[in-house]
Amino acid sequence: MLQQVEEKRIGLSYVRPDGTLTDEGRAVWRRIDDEKKMLFYRWMTMARLFDRRSIILQRQGRIGTFAPLEGQEAAQVGSAMALSKEDWIFPTYREHGVQMVLGMPLNLILLYWMGRVEGWRPPELLRLLPPSVPIATQLPHAAGAAWASKLRGERSVAVAYFGDGATSEGDFHEACNFAGVFRLPVIFFCQNNGYAISVPFSRQSATPTVAEKAAAYAFPGIRVDGNDVLAVYEAMVRAIERARNGEGPTLIEAVTYRHGAHTTADDPARYRSEEEAREWVQRRDPLKRYRALLRSEGLLTEAEEREWEEECRRRIDRAVKEAEAEKAAPPTHMFDHVFATPVASLQRQRREWEGDGRA
Amino acid sequence: MPERTMVQAINDALSVALEKDPRVVVMGEDVGKNGGVFRVTEGLWHRFGDDRVIDTPLSESGIIGTAIGLAVGGMLPVAEIQFMGFIYPAFEQVVSHAARFRTRTQGTFPLPLVIRAPYGGGIRAPELHSDSTEALFVHTPGLKVVAPSTPYDAKGLLLASIQDPDPVIFLEPMKVYRTHRQEVPEGWYEVPIGRAxxxxxxxxxxxxxxxxxxxxxxxxxxxxxxxxxxxxxxxxxxxxxxxxxxxxxxxxxxxxxxxxxxxxxxxxxxxxxxxxxxxxxxxxxxxxxxxxxxxxxxxxxxxxxxxxxxxxxxxxxxxxxxxxx
The missing domain is CATH 3.40.50.920 (Rossmann fold)
Structure with missing residues (x-):
């Protein structure tokens, strides 16, 4: 009984925690081709292994403070796989799963975590913005980019990624409000992992869900099991369809959990119970349940699994090598790209650094 | 050459820019049907329509935040903050994003954005309607800040700001909005940013x-x-x-x-x-x-x-x- 209530609370769900499909899920499963089914698995695995490797790199002092995503792979991979090249993506700092699915090379993702701004050169035509560090501030940008798309008569939609803590910020409200008023083709994709660093969602919001907040802006809010890649993908596909058809914005709340710390500088044992974490890590893990589904559907063998994990490790090794081999930018690089045309006082400061003395 | 007040000169600049470049949008509180609380945008909404001259929600951070998104998406937004003393809710958007987009994206996503704000005192306005906090923005690397004192310069500097590939804070001294008229050329001309x-x-x-x-x-x-x-x-x-x-x-x-x-x-x-x-x-x-x-x-x-x-x-x-x- 308790479990039923919990399942309901968690929203749209196609793949149960034990890896079996719900009736609705079965219908969706039939519509999806095998290649995509495998890509869900492959990217979730890649995201997890990249994430784990990044934590080790941080411990070794090879990258800076890192924000791990383990546990949120289904939310990130499922949503990103519904997007097209022309769409605008405004992520936070925990979205390397989204970034890699969209085509951001792993070595460039690592460069960012090495404190190297010059690494930001996404493949051409990729409308992926750099991580937004101040919470919720990227939501109005997504609304604005969606607005530009609408004014220009383009097909593209915009997506803002954010966490549950962001819903307490004024910019969440302002962005949702603009999106509702102007019916903008934007998707607000919230990964509700239950905690903003240490503060639980109950301290962020008096409403028990994020999704219901959409009602205040007169657009739909969908709550989905964020650890169910199929449900996340389907929710995102519907939201994108709505946006492309001119029906306006959607708020998606993907209910999930970060298995680890907020960042490598955080200790979650201070604010979460072991029992709670165990429940999510052992029983609700997004990758474990999806692997179980693929196995029972005869799409994945243990050998194939091992093979793919090896391939991921090879690619990650290569990315680490490439990132570490990346030639250091000269210190004067900080003066580049402040303005399109450097202003005189800045040029003088640059010369000052270079030791030419003052003008 | 027609004689114009600063209000009329800025109106003319916006009109010339809207006419010349379909990417230009004027946005802000009361800038549409009402023509702005100082009538700076008078007539523009009637002439250019709801998609070019946009009455927004009363939402400063939303205005600047969506203007940033519009600029990233290929538009040239000219956003109005009704008084400089009301810009503070948008301060984070200006400082953390508008000023840093070019650097952060290494030039991939430059931010051609103009933020207009009436500023300064002298018109017997209520509290917070008379601030001159230009130094906050001058101190923020990545922004340009201009403040004309004549109708001629106001039009030329505004057109230069709209043309500029980087974000510009355009401050309009309310006290001299209507105090004198000056000959202002028709059409497009620019007063270069960075010249006294x-x-x-x-x-x-x-x-x-x-x-x-x-x-x-x-x-x-x-x-x-x-x-x-x-x-x-x-x-x-x-x-x-x-x-x-x-x-x-x-x-x-x-x-x-x-x-x-x-x-x-x-x-x-x-x-x-x-x-x-x-x-x-x-x-x-x-x-x-x-x-x-x-x-x-x-x-x-x-x-x-x-x-x-x-x-x-x-x-x-x-x-x-x-x-x-």
Whole structure:
């Protein structure tokens, strides 16, 4: 009984925690081709292994403070796989799963975590913005980019990624409000992992869900099991369809959990119970349940699994090598790209650094 | 050539820009049907329609935040904040994003964005309607900041700002919105960002001012001219980047500088200009560089605003000090 209530609370769900499909899920499963089914698995695995490797790199002092995503792979991979090249993506700092699915090379993702701004050169035509560090501030940008798309008569939609803590910020409200008023083709994709660093969602919001907040802006809010890649993908596909058809914005709340710390500088044992974490890590893990589904559907063998994990490790090794081999930018690089045309006082400061003395 | 007030000149600039480039959108509170609370956008909504001249929700962070997204998406937004004293909810969007987008994306996503805001006092407005916090934005790397004092410059600088590939804070001194008319050319012309304007030639002392303080500086110069003291008046126009060469050249000639601004003294732009003169013209100085500014108090309610804002009496006194030093 308790479990039923919990399942309901968690929203749209196609793949149960034990890896079996719900009736609705079965219908969706039939519509999806095998290649995509495998890509869900492959990217979730890649995201997890990249994430784990990044934590080790941080411990070794090879990258800076890192924000791990383990546990949120289904939310990130499922949503990103519904997007097209022309769409605008405004992520936070925990979205390397989204970034890699969209085509951001792993070595460039690592460069960012090495404190190297010059690494930001996404493949051409990729409308992926750099991580937004101040919470919720990227939501109005997504609304604005969606607005530009609408004014220009383009097909593209915009997506803002954010966490549950962001819903307490004024910019969440302002962005949702603009999106509702102007019916903008934007998707607000919230990964509700239950905690903003240490503060639980109950301290962020008096409403028990994020999704219901959409009602205040007169657009739909969908709550989905964020650890169910199929449900996340389907929710995102519907939201994108709505946006492309001119029906306006959607708020998606993907209910999930970060298995680890907020960042490598955080200790979650201070604010979460072991029992709670165990429940999510052992029983609700997004990758474990999806692997179980693929196995029972005869799409994945243990050998194939091992093979793919090896391939991921090879690619990650290569990315680490490439990132570490990346030639250091000269210190004067900080003066580049402040303005399109450097202003005189800045040029003088640059010369000052270079030791030419003052003008 | 038609004579126009600053309000009309800015209106004309917006109209010319909207006509020339379909990417330009004017957005803000009351800028549409109402034509703006100062009538700066009068008639534009009727002429260009709801998709080009956009009444937004009352939402400063939302206005600047969505304007950033519009710019990323290929538009050229000209966003209005109704009064500079109301820009603070959007401060994070300006400082954390508008100013940093080019650097953060290594030029992949530049941000051609203009933020217009009426600023300064002198019109008997309610609390927070008279702020001059230009230094906050000048201190933020990645932004350009301009403040015209004449109708001609207002139109030319606004068109230059719209044309600029980087974010520009465009400050409009309310006090001189309608105080005088000037011949303003039709069509597109630009006053380059980063160039000061020599308002009048002088030999004995340089007065540096911008916005609504320029007419105060001019009146001071008039008053001293009768006593045989010749003041050179320079209108900075561009607060970042600053036209350092024009300032240094003038101070080297006169040997004396008085800086006038409405903003509070501590941390104001006057301190920066003083440092600049010390660094580049110290040996030419006949007297310490002197500042006439607002005081380090919250801008008073309007009953006391005349006591707060620099006037001819205070600027004249500063001129006397540097002449008699």
């Amino acid at each position: 304007r020599k308002v009048r030639e002088g030999e004995d002392v340089t007065i540096l001012a911008w916005g609504a303080m320029v007419p105060v500086a001019e009146k001071t110069a008039d008053a001293w001219a009768k006593d045989g003291v010749s003041c050179e008046v320079i209108d900075l126009r561009s607060l970042y980047p600053i036209d350092e060469d024009a300032i240094i050249e003038s101070v080297k000639k006169t040997g004396r500088a008085v800086i006038v601004h409405e903003a509070p003294r501590t941390g104001g732009l006057g301190g920066e200009l003083t440092a600049l003169i010390n660094e580049r013209a110290f040996l030419w100085l006949e007297a310490p560089v002197t500042r006439v500014t607002g005081y380090d108090v919250p801008v008073p309610y309007f009953a006391l605003e005349d006591a707060f804002r620099p006037d001819v009496r205070r600027v004249s006194e500063a001129v006397r000090q540097v002449i008699n030093f």
